[in-house]
Amino acid sequence: MAKSGPAPTINDVARVAGVSKKTVSRVINRSPLLREATRAKVEKVIAELGYTPNPQARALALRRNFLIGLLHDNPNAQTVLNFQEGVLDAIRDTEFALVVRPVDRHSPAMLDDIRNFLEQQRLYGVLILPPISENDDLAALCREMGCGYVRMGSAALDEAEHLVQSNDREMVEGVVDYLVKLGHRRIGLIEGPSGFRSAFERREGFLAAMHRHGLEVPPAALAQGNYRFDSGHRAANELLSAEPRVTAIFASNDEMAAGAYHAARERGVEVPRQLSIVGFDDSPIAAHIWPPMTTVGWPIREMAKAAALKLVAPDSSEALPSSFPARLVTRNSVAEPG
């Protein structure tokens, strides 16, 4: 047990162990060129003294901080927070810490801001959430600054080393299959904002599956949203005012799906008896709205952990998978067509 007072430094360890501080440094950094006996001796002293290397000093010497940055511009709090938890899972009991950096993707200064941030903080690496993860200029900036990075995304945005991805397209195809199997033929889509890769992938999955089933998708079955609640409300109103009315709606995220619930309720359309609704994300709203919503859940926390490990322990086996399967979470917003 180390007694308190000034924390022991590498010099203390070196002195007590009777070696040079460089040798201690080698032990800390797991240098292979060390006699086993020396290593053991030093490690014993380290344990005795309760020594921990000072990250600030290491940061200065290595010109690199032991900080993982999280860059996001996210509309969904739960996603960001789950992601943070996942990153923590990966760096728990390491010297790394997680620094968060919300940014504004609509600001023309975004890239400059991030450049300053990276320049100042000299991060070990950054994790980038959608939608800004889709920005190739940002990835290029990270490369240029010599800052590690991993992008989260719903498509193959980058090399495996820099990417953790979900299979949105495939999942949405599964949603359509599920609805069709129940008997639905007129299915509407509330799209996410153009420019978002996830929105694109989800739309493509929808269209592909409809086509595969030989089902038509008239323009009136397609409505544009922007991933926000209000846009889902508006889009659902469009969808529900066309005749013959759709019997099911897939919304590209839960928030818009919740908006669709409200539109249906205002029109006296009962969910799921007269209208089935499926969302995407499995955010808390899905479980808390009435009736509880069927949606697609993706393992954000595990993905976050994998992403962080790619940065801090690229060789660990857990860092390997780049693609994570989502799953359909069936609740009570889907029924056979009325």
Added chain:
Amino acid sequence: MAKSGPAPTINDVARVAGVSKKTVSRVINRSPLLREATRAKVEKVIAELGYTPNPQARALALRRNFLIGLLHDNPNAQTVLNFQEGVLDAIRDTEFALVVRPVDRHSPAMLDDIRNFLEQQRLYGVLILPPISENDDLAALCREMGCGYVRMGSAALDEAEHLVQSNDREMVEGVVDYLVKLGHRRIGLIEGPSGFRSAFERREGFLAAMHRHGLEVPPAALAQGNYRFDSGHRAANELLSAEPRVTAIFASNDEMAAGAYHAARERGVEVPRQLSIVGFDDSPIAAHIWPPMTTVGWPIREMAKAAALKLVAPDSSEALPSSFPARLVTRNSVAEPG
């Protein structure tokens, strides 16, 4: 415009400006003992070179990092995220960064974990969210470690310097006043978990106002929850099965209030016609549930900003307020008793 390549250091500035690096250091640190002319000259060179002090080096020399820690045990995703935004508002364009540290308040090792964290990272200071902000041992630990701290809370937990507080009790009194004015007499309370100061304050506000209005609070009008959705559902079921039935329910947070919505719906009790419901937090669920929920919103982002400023700029006027007023957000979950 600085050209790229190795970033300029204090030595470059000193050389170009023809002064010693200590003088540059004085300029950076706004030392008062500097001739104005010298300062101007150095500042000019700093601007020309695009020099930024290296935080790692400063951290080493000062034995203190320019990092603000956020300690929380996820009270609610949106709250945490809004808080993060508020902190960023405060430290934007400074050398500070925000590091997040979710902890588990049920873990017996929590304090030790935090101690290690503080020891390792040598944070400039930490911001502590409820409910762990109520833990006095944690505050003592910060003091002991020489780490600045500010606690968020719903009561006077600490000195103004270390506290940013909301007026939960008063707000809940206001909620009851509002319901009583509409004609409600039998009002139920869904409490938060015992041991949470916020739950206590909200309960006390409720009881005080009921008493002030000369209204009874029979045991059947009090139900215990734990701030989670399911507990709200369960508690509302208890409340709604007692006769005469309550005509209004105040839930200590929105998540439990959403659970109460579900319980009402399952029993065929219509909100707000047969039952008024009021929540607390103004979280996204409140706006997205049907009918949109009347709730109490508190200015979390501004509070976060003030808290962060107390840490990084204790003298700024914005850091001054320690108490922030919440407000009633009226939507459609309240009506006159049926």
Added chain:
DNA sequence: TTGTAAGCGTTATCAG
């Protein structure tokens, strides 16, 4: 008011 010298705790270089 300014400069000099000596750290802060680590890693890199290069010689043994």
Added chain:
DNA sequence: CTGATAACGCTTACAA
């Protein structure tokens, strides 16, 4: 394999 010695970029004495 190991150890002096010099960085890393800044701050804090202490002088001048």
